[in-house]
Amino acid sequence: MTLHDPRALPLAARPDLWRPGRDPARQWLVIEPNRSQSHYWRELWCYRELFAILAWRDIAVRYKQTCIGVAWALIRPLLTMVVFTVIFGKLAKLPSDGNAPYAVLVFAGMLPWQFFSTALSSCAESLIANSNLLTKIYFPRIIIPAASIITSAVDFGFSLLILAALMLWYHWWPSWRLLSLPLWIGIAVAASIGTGLWLASLNVQYRDFRYVVPFLLQLGLYVSPVGFSSAIVPTHWQLLFSLNPMVAVIEGFRWAILGRGAYSPGPGFWLSMLVVGLLLYSGVRRFRRVELQLADVI
Amino acid sequence: MVIRVENLGKKYALHHQPPQRYRALRDSISQRAKATARLLNPFTLAAQLQRAQRQANREQQAAIEEFWALKDVNFEIQRGERVGIIGRNGGGKSTLLKILSRIVEPTTGRVEIRGRVASLLEVGTGFHPELSGRENIYLNGAILGMSRREIQLKFDEIVAFAEMEQFLDTPVKHYSSGMYVRLAFAVAAHLEPEILVVDEVLAVGDAVFQERCIGKMWTAAENDGKTILVVSHSIAIIQSICNRILLCQQGRVQWHHEVAAGIAAYQQSCSLGPGNRKPSPPRAAAAAQSTAIRSLWLEDRDGRPAERFAIGDPMLVRLELSLASTPGSRQRLIPGFGITDAAGQRLATLNGFLLKPIRSGPADPEIMTAKLWIESLPLVPGIYCLDISLADSPTSMLAVFPDSIRFRIDESDYYQSGFLPGHGQGPLLIRAQLSLA
Numbered sequence: 001m002t003l004h005d006p007r008a009l010p011l012a013a014r015p016d017l018w019r020p021g022r023d024p025a026r027q028w029l030v031i032e033p034n035r036s037q038s039h040y041w042r043e044l045w046c047y048r049e050l051f052a053i054l055a056w057r058d059i060a061v062r063y064k065q066t067c068i069g070v071a072w073a074l075i076r077p078l079l080t081m082v083v084f085t086v087i088f089g090k091l092a093k094l095p096s097d098g099n100a101p102y103a104v105l106v107f108a109g110m111l112p113w114q115f116f117s118t119a120l121s122s123c124a125e126s127l128i129a130n131s132n133l134l135t136k137i138y139f140p141r142i143i144i145p146a147a148s149i150i151t152s153a154v155d156f157g158f159s160l161l162i163l164a165a166l167m168l169w170y171h172w173w174p175s176w177r178l179l180s181l182p183l184w185i186g187i188a189v190a191a192s193i194g195t196g197l198w199l200a201s202l203n204v205q206y207r208d209f210r211y212v213v214p215f216l217l218q219l220g221l222y223v224s225p226v227g228f229s230s231a232i233v234p235t236h237w238q239l240l241f242s243l244n245p246m247v248a249v250i251e252g253f254r255w256a257i258l259g260r261g262a263y264s265p266g267p268g269f270w271l272s273m274l275v276v277g278l279l280l281y282s283g284v285r286r287f288r289r290v291e292l293q294l295a296d297v298i
Numbered sequence: 299m300v301i302r303v304e305n306l307g308k309k310y311a312l313h314h315q316p317p318q319r320y321r322a323l324r325d326s327i328s329q330r331a332k333a334t335a336r337l338l339n340p341f342t343l344a345a346q347l348q349r350a351q352r353q354a355n356r357e358q359q360a361a362i363e364e365f366w367a368l369k370d371v372n373f374e375i376q377r378g379e380r381v382g383i384i385g386r387n388g389g390g391k392s393t394l395l396k397i398l399s400r401i402v403e404p405t406t407g408r409v410e411i412r413g414r415v416a417s418l419l420e421v422g423t424g425f426h427p428e429l430s431g432r433e434n435i436y437l438n439g440a441i442l443g444m445s446r447r448e449i450q451l452k453f454d455e456i457v458a459f460a461e462m463e464q465f466l467d468t469p470v471k472h473y474s475s476g477m478y479v480r481l482a483f484a485v486a487a488h489l490e491p492e493i494l495v496v497d498e499v500l501a502v503g504d505a506v507f508q509e510r511c512i513g514k515m516w517t518a519a520e521n522d523g524k525t526i527l528v529v530s531h532s533i534a535i536i537q538s539i540c541n542r543i544l545l546c547q548q549g550r551v552q553w554h555h556e557v558a559a560g561i562a563a564y565q566q567s568c569s570l571g572p573g574n575r576k577p578s579p580p581r582a583a584a585a586a587q588s589t590a591i592r593s594l595w596l597e598d599r600d601g602r603p604a605e606r607f608a609i610g611d612p613m614l615v616r617l618e619l620s621l622a623s624t625p626g627s628r629q630r631l632i633p634g635f636g637i638t639d640a641a642g643q644r645l646a647t648l649n650g651f652l653l654k655p656i657r658s659g660p661a662d663p664e665i666m667t668a669k670l671w672i673e674s675l676p677l678v679p680g681i682y683c684l685d686i687s688l689a690d691s692p693t694s695m696l697a698v699f700p701d702s703i704r705f706r707i708d709e710s711d712y713y714q715s716g717f718l719p720g721h722g723q724g725p726l727l728i729r730a731q732l733s734l735a
Contacts, residue, residue: 031400031409053440061428136423137441138400206323295402296310 034292044140051143055150058122062151073155074162077114081107084227094228100258101170104163108257109226109250111159112188116195116246117217119152123196124203124213131298141291142284145200149192156185163257175259184252187276191245194279201290204298225250238268245279248272299376299412300493300525301398306371306407308393309364367393369549371407375542378523380516382536382557384564385546386642391529392497394546395419398527399495413492413525416443420497422482427471431462431481434470438485452488459514460484480507487514493525512539531642532683533561533700589688589697592618592665596684596705605703607675608710609719609727615670619688621663628661631696633668636685637677638701644685645677645725651692676727678719679709 063070081103088094089102096102126148127134127141134141167174203209224246225233233241241247248269333354368390375381383391396402397409399417424441425434435456439449449456457463460481470478494515516539519526527544530536536543536557543560545552554560597614598604607613615635621628634649648670683701690696709718712727719727 029411029415031397031404031411033404033406049446050440053437053446057426057429057433057437060433061426064428132420133424133441135401136419137417139441206326208323212323292403295396 040140040288044142047139047143050139051147054143054147058148058151059154070158073158077107077110077159078162080114081110084110088227094232097229097231097254097258101172104166104170104172105229105254105258106227107163107166108254109224111156111163112184112249112253113221113224113226113246114159115152115156115188116192116249117220118155119149119192120196120199120217121213122148122152123192124199124210127200127204127294127298128207128210134298135295141294142197142287145196145287146193149189149196152192153189167257172258174257177256177259179256181253181256184249184256187252187273188246188249190280191249191276194276194281194283195245197283197287198279201287204290204294220244220246229254239271242268242271243275245272245276248276299374301373301375301412302410303371303373304408306368306394306397306409307366307405308368308390308397308402309366309405311364366549368397368404368551371549371551373544373551373553375525375527377525378519379542380519380526380540381528381542381544382540382560383527383529383544383546384531384533384536384560389546390549390551391546392419394544394551395495395497395527395529411493414443415493415495416489416491417495418442418486418489418497419495421479421486425470425478425482428469430467430469431473432466434481435485438482442486442489443491444489448490456484456488459487459510483507483511487511490518490522491524493527494519495527497529515539531640535701536561590620591686591699591702592620594618594684594686594703596703604705606706606708608708609679609712610674610676610710613672613675613705615668615672615684617666617668617670617686619666619668619686621666628663630690631666632689633666634687634689634695635670636687638683638685639725640681640683645682648672649687649689651689675707676712676729677707678723678725678727679707681706 084106085103088106089096094102096105123145126145130144134144199209199213203213223241223244230238230241230247230251249272251269333350371390371394383394385391393402395417396419397404398411399415399419401417401419422434422438424438426437429437435453436446436449440446444452457466460477460483462477462481465473465477470481473481496515512535515526518524519539526539528536528539540557543554543557543564545554545560545564552560552563554563594615594617595603596605596607597616598607599612601614604613617633617635619633621631632650632655634647634651636644636648637646638644682705684703684705686699686702687695688697711717712719
């Protein structure tokens, strides 16, 4: 390499590579005990590339390791949907919402639930699984659980395709309400991150917590309206039922996809939203407290 | 000034009760339940209640012992200084590096850093075995703090440096360990931070490649006035890279402006028994200036130069020392060879006092030629260093060349049993027979 080669220049002399965010070269970085960072979120933004590449790694590895990686993402929700439709719709003869096919009703509930549950379990395991990174390199730790959710989001994307196929099969034409889907997805993501951060930090502190997570998820499946419509829940139980943050998300999905769900944004909806908000806020707070000691404990 | 450290301290709590570092939820619950049960016992009166409380506190204190890995650490590093951090194991070197690279939080004190810090505490952090070499370059680069554009720009350079164009799309799990380390090093060597923090990682990989990596980092530091902090057990590496020494001993640090003085202080701290006598520095310095290793290489049983040996293999060390103006009588000069493991621990010493040397010809006044035939290397697999020394009496060394050459011991069926001696089974391989009835 000659001296005239532009690559030979030091980085600071390359304005095109010099990122002001990540390069606090001219400011002092202060490390102190229990220093709550004022730039927490700004710093997080600076590490967005690392976030992207870690998410990409998880996806690449997942679809490389299992030769039926993509197929798996399709088979799982499909089979569950068939089982739920047969058991709840055909055997238990539970009512659908309006005249929607029961299979579509189940699948519309299944989509957010499966996203939520896979996101939670990968979030809970993420810190332990990446402990080699956490003990060797600094970055905002929240990137790890957040990136682990992306794999579930990709699976969710595949499931959306199945839903589209299913709706075509049943000639079910969605209404304008379908446009509200991103809102519901956003709430699902917020609920997953909030709960996921809680589980991730508990999992680091108490290593046997990992046995609790599958149990919680199994329980959650039954107290969420996945296989049935919320309409069959007695009115006086509705408010208690809404404490489950996924109730609002699932019913929101049904509202958007089936058109006329059993759902109206009443107090139950706002209660669910409040729970999601609380989970997200407390989850982030707790995680930020735990992340300071992460490398010492893990 | 780029780094200022004030009153830095790091305390660890050693939990005696559960040997694990992490807690289990059930332990927490059962401990609390026990304490509560003791308090709720209907037969306990107020006094007993207090005693129970005290007992519980005492149990808790007995379970936790405080340990200061670093205490009252103060130093300042100027721009462009290349600081070698040395000290014996447990001296706090790694803790210091981890605090500086923001991986762990200090318990007390304050650190101020100016500039982009890249820390290299491990080679190939985050490498994923399922991903290809190409993918791992991007992954590892991003983890070490390079932007995607930066990696794209340097990609060809990295690949050329690692010399592995044809394996770029092979998953890393199929790489040999040498290739793996080469690729990881190549990425690391292309980091361009203002402050580079390196831990011990230089001790792996083949010697030639290692040399190139160190060379690259060193020239980069020289040219752009980069600040480097290196932790290493290898005096040779410290001497070749650093111009300042930070000596860590039992959680305290000593700042040395002179590398030689720092290393001397370190060696002083290492010498424990009377068997490990260091030469007095001025005499050694004079001899070290006039004595030099002309050539040094290792040969295997067939007389071929080698740097890898199997367990139990023979080894021939060939050494030529030039003694232009070494003080003392030529006849009385005796070379010594020390085998040291990668952690800096001396395993064996072979010198002309312990072994009766065979004179094969008249002594050349300028050059000393020595051949050391080692019949068997009963060493566990790993990397070892050979230290060379020159002495004129058993108690006084004229010159020491620590870590002059390295060799590697590969796994082999030393006991011819079909089982390989492994790590964690101790450093000694003892020839033995076992009879069973």
